[in-house]
Amino acid sequence: MLRTEDILSTLRMFQDENLDVRTVTMGINLMDCAGPNIDLVCRKVQQKVRNLAGELVDQGRRTSGKYGIPIVNYRIAVTPVAIFGAGHASPGMVQIAHALDAVAEEIGIDFVGGFSAFVQKACTDADLQLIEALPEALSETNHLCGSMNVASSKSGINMDAILLLSRSLKALAERTANRDGFGCAKFVVFANMPDDNPFMAGATLGVGEAECVINVGVSGPGVVKRAVERLRSVPGKLNLGDIAEEIKVTSYRVTRIGELIGNELAQELDVPFGIVDLSLAPTPRVGDSVGEIFQMMGIREVGVAGSTAALALLTDAIKKGGAFASSSVGGLSGAFIPVAEDSVLARAVEHGFLTIEKLEAMTSVCSVGLDMVPIPGDTSAETLAAIIADEAAIGVMNHKTTACRLIPVPGKKAGELAVFGGLFGESPIMAVRAGGEEFVRLGGRIPAPIHSLRN
Amino acid sequence: MATPNEFIITVMAKDQPGIIACISKTVASRGGSINELSQTVMRGYFTIILSAAFEGDETADGLLQALNEEGDDHGFSVSVRAFDNAPQYADMDADRSQFILTVQGADRPGIIAEVTSYLASQGINIEDFFARNDAGTFTLVLQIVVEDAWDADQLRLDLQSLGEETRLRVSLIHEDIFAATNELGAVKRLLQPSPLDI
Structure with missing residues (x-):
């Protein structure tokens, strides 16, 4: 039997606290579209995406209408292009990129992820072609996103791939210089990349996944912030354990909505339901910020002493609540700290509290990494690679996913404002410290870590 | 066996201990069995709706009179109706x-x-x-x-x-x-x- 208070508290999450189903992402296997004729490959890709996902948006709207809750984005994650597009040179990869972009536009999809490769140990010819194609592919398309796994706890860190990729990312930034290097906001470099992440820009359908699957991402930083705020407004003694407990319960409630909508949608579309990813994914809107949760926990500005501990508490509590709420939690599940997309984080950069070094420390306990971080346009490819390697090292050594979405902003220096617009937000450019170029140029692979002697 | 005689009973009174005991004892003493009940209290006033089935020839008037007499100390306002067919919207x-x-x-x-x-x-x-x-x-x-x-x-x-x-x-x-x-x-x-x- 539902209590009135329970009804009103659930209602408040939607009406006042910006809760939504952030994304419904359909994973589509494209391995059977591979072939030697690139025109045929592209036609098959479009046909398959159209057949499986053509109804996704309409059915999603019907489900959203039935339950009375918003679904914000509809996305597709495909088999990494470097796998099913193997055998084609970079112009062929670009052609596939255009084909995916066009079909996404046609069926009303926001983003399609999968211009991707797994190169944690070494690169295949196809991986190299994809890296070469990257600047053209992502600068000439609107809906396409890409990602690359450059490191893993089992394989180590592929420094050669990181340097090649960094050069490509610099070229991509230059090609999109009129939008402050926005092309790089559509590409994520991972260590220990998950196969079922529904969030962009890092969504792909990894090897070992189903033919077609529905994954759901729920967000709700505003809900968590208000829950902590309400808890703190009640007179009486309160400690951090109480806050963790409140976040855990809130995360349970939020995740259950994703579980319900995902199951219903998968049932209506007659495809298997994959996972729910509860990640606090902020938007630049007030009341939809992860930074505000820090403030509610007593951290005045994100980046001051205590920020890493607060983030650890937050991420862990979210994972615990989410894990109990869903039959299958996957993806990244935790807290995102994308600097440009979160107005409180961007302001902490502006006020000098949040530096790239502190942000890197925080990423060792959050769910992703250096996300949506604008850096000076004159940062060398080697230094960019060194930052990526640092972030990958945190993931590899700690057996967790880490990622970089770094945006070298052409023509702008540290402290100047990078503006990406809309949900991608804006942020002052963060200063980086160069000097590791020689280390990066040595190349090769940093070996995988030992599993014993952990300390 | 005779077809059970079913009644819907509502009682309202100022909230106090013993109201449901009084109603249920009255029903039981007349050979009735309660099938379902729901109660609520609002601003100090208690109200209950229940359905009870009786073997034999119980009547709405007889039940009403018994409940009024037994509940006199509690200040009951009672209403009793013979159960009719299920209303259209009660179908599952x-x-x-x-x-x-x-x-x-x-x-x-x-x-x-x-x-x-x-x-x-x-x-x-x-x-x-x-x-x-x-x-x-x-x-x-x-x-x-x-x-x-x-x-x-x-x-x-x-x-x-x-x-x-x-x-x-x-x-x-x-x-x-x-x-x-x-x-x-x-x-x-x-x-x-x-x-x-x-």
């Missing part, structure tokens, strides 16, 4: 969906009348209803049935425009959302009820 139809309609706004006379008149005009039945006034904000929570869940979106739009005209904040959300966020059972059981749920 698998296709229908339960929704929670909430309406919030500054308190003024006529809010309930406006909302419920609209629902009545659309032939929508109210299954459960709660209203309260918190410091001038009036909140209505109604459980309603929508015959086809896929039509809920249109109803939502209509209700929201009614809300705009009448300066009320209206929301219509499927009951499963509240079950999912407030209960522990597996979500799949909301979509595919298992025999264990009965």
